[in-house]
Amino acid sequence: MDLFLRRPFIIHKKKLPKEIQLRFLKRLHRLLENGYPLLEAMETMKWDKSLQPIATHIITSLQNGMTIDRAFEKARFHQAITNYLYFVQANGDLQGSIMKSIEMFEQRMNYTKKFQQMARYPLILFIIFSLLLLFIKQSVLPSFMEMFQSNTNASSIIVISIILIDLFMTGLIAIGILGMIVFATWHLMKHRISIVHQIKIYQSIPIYRSFIKAQTSYFFALHFSSLLKTGMSFKEILQHMANQQKIPIITYYATLISAELSRGLHITYLLSQFTLFEEQLVSIFQKNADTSALEKDLSVYGDLLMEDIEDKLMKFITFLQPVFFILLALFIVFIYVTLMWPMFELINTI
Structure with missing residues (x-):
């Protein structure tokens, strides 16, 4: 599961190792805290x-006039990091943006590691038992057929077992191929699908829908809050958010809100019309007329949303583990039945 929406499909060079990216950010943040200028x-x-x-690559890029997010992007940092750094040119809060990106990226690495640890053992067992099932179908069951030629019932059961194994293996391969086709097609065709249709697709996926809703609200609250600190007006903030291309949904929503504000509509009403914004986000804008109070509430709300996203991901990972083991247990039972069913049938006929 990806925690961040990507830009239109582009062929990228290989990313830096995640551990190197995180170590670089932590060291840079420590130096900035100690009073070092960026260069x-x-x-x-x-x-x-x-x-x-x-460091050399980023220095060269900055000296050539690139913004910090483009410099990090060119140095092959993950887009989830450059998303935060984009707004530095507007809010000037380099330390805060780097700290947020460290927290997010570290959590992302932890979730990935936990998921890999959780899935590794069941996946290995699943591969082993798949090979075992293939061996049973190719070697064991044909031997049973020769043994039980005189027993019609046992022979028919063996034929049924072979058919079930074929169906299972074919279904498994078909699901794998279909998954790869869907994944590849989405990444190839995503840039050709309008953001309106993308949002409709996200809304049609039950579990992913709630995650995208929380993520979109988080990014909007976080960046709106950081830009409010600079003294920008709502219109200037929305125009700045609309100009960025790193988070397409935020770009789309900010563009619509900015256009509708010019027609005299209130921002609270506009926010309530977007299905990928949480209700709490709307209520924060509704109750706060004071800019400083709004900035504070949005900042706190962003932190709470990040905790909520973290909690949802942990629950999802925790939920997947017993599901994997249940499927594995059913797989083992299927192998056992495939082997023992003909034997039981033969015993019953003696």
Whole structure:
């Protein structure tokens, strides 16, 4: 499960190892906290030989006039990190943006690691038992057929077992191929699908829908809050959010809200019309007329949403583990029945 929406499909160079990206960000944040200007901090990063090429690349990009998000993107940092850094050019809060990206990316790595740990053992067992099932079908059951030729019932049961194994293996392969086709098609065709239709697709996926809703509300609250600190008006904030291309749903919503505000509609009403915004986000705008109070509430709400997303992901991962083991148990029972059913039938006829 991806925690962030991607831009239109582009062929990227290989990303930096996640551990290197996280170590780079943590060290950069520590240097900035100690009072180093950005370029001096980057020069200091060169002391670590493993980080030297990255720091050199970013320094060159910054000196050539690139924004910090583009410099990190060119250095092959993950888009989830550059999403945060994009707004630095508007809010000037480099330390805060890096800290947020560290928290998010570290959580992302932890979820991925936990999911891999949880899925590794069942997946290995599933592969082993699949090979065992294939062996039973190719070697064991044909031997049973020769043994039980005189027993019509036992022979018919063996034929049924072979058919069931064929159906199971064919279904498994078909599901795998279909999944890969759907995944590849989505990434190839996504840039050709309008954002309106993309939103409809997201809304049609039950579990993913609630995750996207929380994520969209989080990004909107976080970036709106950070830009409010600069003293921008609502219209300027929305125009800035509409100009970014890293989070397509936010771009689309900000563009619509900005256009409708010009017609005299209230932002609270407009937010309530979008299905991928949480109701709580709307109520925060509704109750706060004071800009400083709105900025504070949106910042707190963003933190709470991040915790909520984290909780939902942990529950999902926790839910998947027993599901994997239940499926594995059913698989083992199926193998056992396939082997023992003909034997029981033969015993009953003696």
